[in-house]
């Protein structure tokens with residue numbers, strides 16, 4: 001198999017920019033500024049992709065607006081991870097028939113991970129005639145061409161051919177937040193966990209060149225970013241496909257060495273490839289947040305094997321023990337799936353005991369959702385839905401108790417936080433570990449690091465007050 005990544009050339013990108021120019025000229029002739037709305041579902045990878053969609057739209061003359069009603073272009077950037085996520089999209093897509101009836105010239109696009117599934121694109125072709133264009137993640141770099149074809153030919157466009165995946169540098173981005181930025185360091189996934197659709201819709205793992213990532217981070221920091229979150233489905237395998245010899249820890253260390261006041265976060269780490277070098281690198285740099293999202297998925301080694309995760313309970317616990325030993329202040333979060341096909345009551349109890357042993361700050365908890373085309377979807381699954389719901393509720397109750405206790409232990413502590421916004425009458429800030437703190441102060445502090453003393457806690461968040469100490 002050819003595993004070399006296709007790099008989209010400058011000439012190919014220039015051709016897309018030429019389409020942006022054609023679209024701008026089209027609206028100039030129409031005599032008004034068009035508007036566009038991008039709705040994002042799913043993970044940060046999709047958030048980062050939406051910034052590129054908005055970048056292209058801005059370059060084509062569109063003003064980005066906050067609702068679909070009346071917008072000239074609506075883009076739904078979708079997630080396929082669970083059945084429920086897809087149902088929501090189809091529901092919202094159905095509702096767009098009404099906005100389009102009120103604004104018949106509106107052009108509607110569906111992209112993202114769902115667009116990479118044949119069953120979805122077939123359904124769009126057949127049952128959603130108001131959708132003008134559908135393109136998978138592999139074709140995002142061609143969005144101006146797709147949009148222009150819809151505008152100029154008045155024909156529906158489907159760019160859904162499956163591909164191993166490419167890398168396109170230089171797509172313009174309109175970022176949601178200048179203070180906190182996402183930077184994709186790699187795309188796709190090679191792990192094929194048996195329950196997961198991502199490798200099928202996002203293609204093979206491919207890393208961006210280190211120099212391109214460093215240049216992007218440098219530019220973000222110079223423009224005021226205080227937090228940079230590096231993104232990839234499995235950041236620990238960064239660099240494996242590059243000619244240059246560089247791994248994720250090397251990359252982290254080089255970003256941390258850039259001048260400026262900022263904090264680096266990253267997600268997601270796969271326990272299979274995480275190790276001492278990563279944790280030592282984190283421990284060594286004050287610019288790398290002592291926060292780790294390390295999905296474990298199940299506490300049972302048998303289930304982990306059936307999931308094709310390539311680690312067992314012991315190896316996971318060993319990793320956590322080492323990480324905590326070099327970073328005692330580490331904030332740990334994780335993902336877990338309840339009700340994987342064939343999970344027994346005893347195996348579920350192993351998940352509970354792992355949570356109690358590790359004591360996560362918070363957990364993202366999911367009930368197994370069969371995805372067409374993945375191996376787990378055709379595994380025997382005798383556990384009734386009610387039983388899975390019961391396990392799920394019990395898991396959440398145990399975790400909520402732990403989160404509450406951990407949050408309580410923050411009370412009285414003074415921590416350096418990034419003041420990042422407002423929530424009603426409060427200002428919001430994030431601790432280095434990523435915990436949310438609400439407090440009352442002058443909005444002039446937004447965008448700065450401040451010491452905050454925690455005065456109260458709930459299961460989900462903290463309250464505090466400005467401390468009399470310079471950050």
Ligand code: SAH
Nearest residue numbers: 195196233268295335336337366367368369
């Ligand atoms: N690449 C990341 C996970 C990305 S998907 C990693 O490997 O850690 C985010 C989470 O969704 C996964 O960690 C998993 O817990 C959950 N998930 C993925 N597929 C699922 C499915 N079919 N049913 C239920 N949860 C699922």
Ligand code: SF4
Nearest residue numbers: 189191192193196198
């Ligand atoms: Fe899915 Fe596994 Fe890849 Fe994560 S590592 S995206 S869970 S296949």
Ligand code: F3S
Nearest residue numbers: 042043079080081113
């Ligand atoms: Fe969803 Fe795709 Fe992310 S399936 S979780 S948006 S990679």
